[in-house]
Amino acid sequence: MNYAVLDVREWDITIDLERGTPITGEIPGPEKRRLQLARRLIKDHPYPGDFALESMEWVTDGALRLWKAYDPTFMFISYAQPQILGGVVDMTTADWRRLIDRQFQNVDRFLAESGFTPIIIGLGDLVPIEGYVDLSSWDSYVRKPDRLYAGLYGLEDEDDFSRLTNTPGVERLISKEDFIANFGAGKDFARRLPDYLVIAKEGHTFKTMGGSPRMGLKTVARNWRIPVYTPLDDAIQSIVDVNEVVLRNAGKERIALIVLDGIGIEDFQGPHELCANNFHWYTYSQGDDSYLALGTGKHFQFNDYPPGWLSFVEDPEDKRCPHDGYITRLVPDSIGSVLRKQGISSGAVGSRSTFTHLASGADICVECCCCDLYNYGTKAVIYTT
Amino acid sequence: MICNYCEWRCDLGEGRPGVCQMYIQRGDRIEERHPHHYTTYAAVHIESVPFFHAYPGSRSLQIGSRGCNFDCHYCSNAYVAKSLPDEVYTFHLSPERIVDVARKTGCHNIVFAVNEPIVSFQSLMELADKAKAAGLPLGCMTNGYMTEEAADALAESCAFVNVSLKGFSQEFYARCTGIPDFEPVLRNIGKLTAKTHVEVTTPIIQDVNDQDIMPIAEFLASVNANIPWHVFRLLPEYKMKDEAYPSIELINDKLEEARRLLPYIYFSNFVGSTWVSTYCPSCGEKVIERLNLGGCGGKMIDFRLDGANRCLNCQSQIPIQGRYVKWNSGDEGHELCGA
Numbered sequence: 063m064n065y066a067v068l069d070v071r072e073w074d075i076t077i078d079l080e081r082g083t084p085i086t087g088e089i090p091g092p093e094k095r096r097l098q099l100a101r102r103l104i105k106d107h108p109y110p111g112d113f114a115l116e117s118m119e120w121v122t123d124g125a126l127r128l129w130k131a132y133d134p135t136f137m138f139i140s141y142a143q144p145q146i147l148g149g150v151v152d153m154t155t156a157d158w159r160r161l162i163d164r165q166f167q168n169v170d171r172f173l174a175e176s177g178f179t180p181i182i183i184g185l186g187d188l189v190p191i192e193g194y195v196d197l198s199s200w201d202s203y204v205r206k207p208d209r210l211y212a213g214l215y216g217l218e219d220e221d222d223f224s225r226l227t228n229t230p231g232v233e234r235l236i237s238k239e240d241f242i243a244n245f246g247a248g249k250d251f252a253r254r255l256p257d258y259l260v261i262a263k264e265g266h267t268f269k270t271m272g273g274s275p276r277m278g279l280k281t282v283a284r285n286w287r288i289p290v291y292t293p294l295d296d297a298i299q300s301i302v303d304v305n306e307v308v309l310r311n312a313g314k315e316r317i318a319l320i321v322l323d324g325i326g327i328e329d330f331q332g333p334h335e336l337c338a339n340n341f342h343w344y345t346y347s348q349g350d351d352s353y354l355a356l357g358t359g360k361h362f363q364f365n366d367y368p369p370g371w372l373s374f375v376e377d378p379e380d381k382r383c384p385h386d387g388y389i390t391r392l393v394p395d396s397i398g399s400v401l402r403k404q405g406i407s408s409g410a411v412g413s414r415s416t417f418t419h420l421a422s423g424a425d426i427c428v429e430c431c432c433c434d435l436y437n438y439g440t441k442a443v444i445y446t447t
Numbered sequence: 448m449i450c451n452y453c454e455w456r457c458d459l460g461e462g463r464p465g466v467c468q469m470y471i472q473r474g475d476r477i478e479e480r481h482p483h484h485y486t487t488y489a490a491v492h493i494e495s496v497p498f499f500h501a502y503p504g505s506r507s508l509q510i511g512s513r514g515c516n517f518d519c520h521y522c523s524n525a526y527v528a529k530s531l532p533d534e535v536y537t538f539h540l541s542p543e544r545i546v547d548v549a550r551k552t553g554c555h556n557i558v559f560a561v562n563e564p565i566v567s568f569q570s571l572m573e574l575a576d577k578a579k580a581a582g583l584p585l586g587c588m589t590n591g592y593m594t595e596e597a598a599d600a601l602a603e604s605c606a607f608v609n610v611s612l613k614g615f616s617q618e619f620y621a622r623c624t625g626i627p628d629f630e631p632v633l634r635n636i637g638k639l640t641a642k643t644h645v646e647v648t649t650p651i652i653q654d655v656n657d658q659d660i661m662p663i664a665e666f667l668a669s670v671n672a673n674i675p676w677h678v679f680r681l682l683p684e685y686k687m688k689d690e691a692y693p694s695i696e697l698i699n700d701k702l703e704e705a706r707r708l709l710p711y712i713y714f715s716n717f718v719g720s721t722w723v724s725t726y727c728p729s730c731g732e733k734v735i736e737r738l739n740l741g742g743c744g745g746k747m748i749d750f751r752l753d754g755a756n757r758c759l760n761c762q763s764q765i766p767i768q769g770r771y772v773k774w775n776s777g778d779e780g781h782e783l784c785g786a
């Protein structure tokens with residue numbers, strides 16, 4: 063069984079991660095020790111909130127605590143604050159520079175204290191929002207946190223097609239059939255793919271059913287390449303290569319994969335290379351697409367969740383992993399689960415809520431428990447499978 | 448001219464905007480400034496709105512406009528409720544289009560939540576007509592500060608209403624919501640309960656209104672002891688960001704006492720809450736099991752009542768509006784979801 067501890071300050075509960083229900087029976091010895099460790103850690107270390115700059119230190123301090131207490135060989139560490147704050151808070155250039163400096167100071171502090179060999183990847187830049195593409199008159203859907211892609215259903219008329227293609231802010235439209243013929247797709251991805259995908263031009267985002275009413279100031283860039291740094295000899299040519307580099311080296315030395323949301327070529331500090339952040343015209347959008355690409359080493363269409371998918375349809379009473387949003391099963395080939403089979407220990411800390419445990423699959427994961435930027439508390443996940 | 452939708456009864460003469468800023472006087476009529484404009488529409492579990500005793504298991508098309516006639520210091524939706532026009536995006540959705548979307552996305556009903564429906568009342572009433580014609584029950588969340596006329600119209604149009612009763616003292620209401628008199632809220636809870644399905648929600652802020660728990664329970668019991676009461680542990684947001692986090696154990700101790708008066712008390716708005724399931728008051732059996740996934744309300748994961756909403760163990764009637772439906776039962780044959 064896999065477990066989660068939900069801590070809402072002054073109160074916590076341990077649940078079965080896949081069923082979502084409270085644990086009532088006795089927990090086996092080794093799992094119990096990990097659970098107790100994680101439970102204590104999050105109790106003493108509550109998440110400050112998505113809008114708090116201190117949440118960057120929360121990640122670093124949590125990662126150091128977890129390292130000292132559990133001594134994992136691999137660590138997955140993700141910082142979401144640059145993307146969250148950069149997207150909705152009106153900041154001066156000087157404020158933004160200070161935030162970026164603080165972000166890299168946190169990375170440096172973790173590495174200096176822990177001595178892990180890093181792979182640091184910036185998931186991409188943010189760009190000012192120039193306009194919204196209102197799809198509400200079409201049968202369409204945006205699956206949060208998508209911003210660059212929307213799903214469109216039942217488009218039959220040729221005129222509708224050209225009208226939509228010529229809508230300002232729309233870069234292209236691709237049908238389900240064309241997508242699968244050109245890109246291939248996993249079984250669940252293909253089944254869930256909307257009739258059409260609508261792709262936004264950079265600086266534009268979609269407004270339609272399922273999206274957030276917030277306006278925001280910036281959105282994710284369409285970055286073809288993103289920065290990555292590692293002192294390891296292995297070449298990282300694409301976002302999907304990171305996974306393999308971790309797996310290849312994790313048995314030899316202690317590796318920390320550090321993921322920086324909202325930081326691209328513009329803001330990355332220190333030496334780095336550039337790696338591909340795309341699959342043909344598709345650019346990764348700092349959502350589950352980027353995280354699962356890192357976690358599984360597979361391109362987005364071979365992970366399960368296409369943009370524009372009507373995720374609510376697959377949310378019946380008995381849906382697995384009810385606390386993990388639209389995710390319908392634990393990621394079977396995440397880094398941590400592969401390492402666990404090789405007897406290599408792992409830990410994760412991140413401020414991008416469920417993506418932390420889903421992408422990392424680490425033995426012990428510590429993450430914020432946030433939804434739509436509300437801070438519900440702090441979560442720990444303990445994987446045993 | 449006086450606006451008679453809510454109890455502020457604002458004089459909208461000479462271009463005055465009124466408290467909610469959503470109505471305007473045009474000639475001899477009060478009109479909405481932004482009719483049929485919505486900030487959000489999404490398919491959600493009815494239990495997440497929350498409604499725990501209405502159409503269990505159903506999929507609701509949740510809609511919301513913007514604006515509010517309260518200024519709650521702890522508002523968690525302030526960015527919508529108290530927004531300026533350029534802070535949120537709005538869609539124009541005709542009543543026909545909303546019904547169309549609800550059908551195409553397999554929704555069993557429509558619920559106006561997120562912000563106060565009384566500030567978009569004309570749009571809501573037009574939607575009610577179309578929804579009724581389409582056989583889709585309509586519901587809403589409201590703060591209850593509406594006039595008697597509006598309450599009558601709302602009861603007429605809505606098959607399920609969740610009224611937020613934010614406290615039980617004038618001092619609290621004045622300080623935390625800005626209204627001069629909360630008596631109309633109590634009156635409307637009685638009025639609505641007599642005509643439609645009502646659930647009540649109370650956000651509890653520790654050391655601010657937790658002493659109101661028993662007085663509210665006594666009031667609700669005097670109206671109808673079967674009213675489901677949702678108590679929210681309030682997260683400090685908006686103007687109360689710096690207040691302490693409320694203690695769950697302390698609040699729940701007070702709720703234990705209230706449970707003697709009201710059998711259907713739920714305690715949520717914190718992830719993992721174990722106080723969101725329904726128990727049969729007669730035999731104690733867990734008859735509807737729910738999880739709290741963060742936020743208000745919950746998600747139903749098991750329903751153990753018979754077709755007439757009776758306990759499977761002791762056959763006692765559990766008060767529920769409508770019948771249980773399967774989440775995917777509306778998908779069949781619809782172009783978006785029908786597989």
Ligand SMILES: [Zn+2]
Nearest residue numbers: 727730758761
């Ligand atoms: Zn019973």
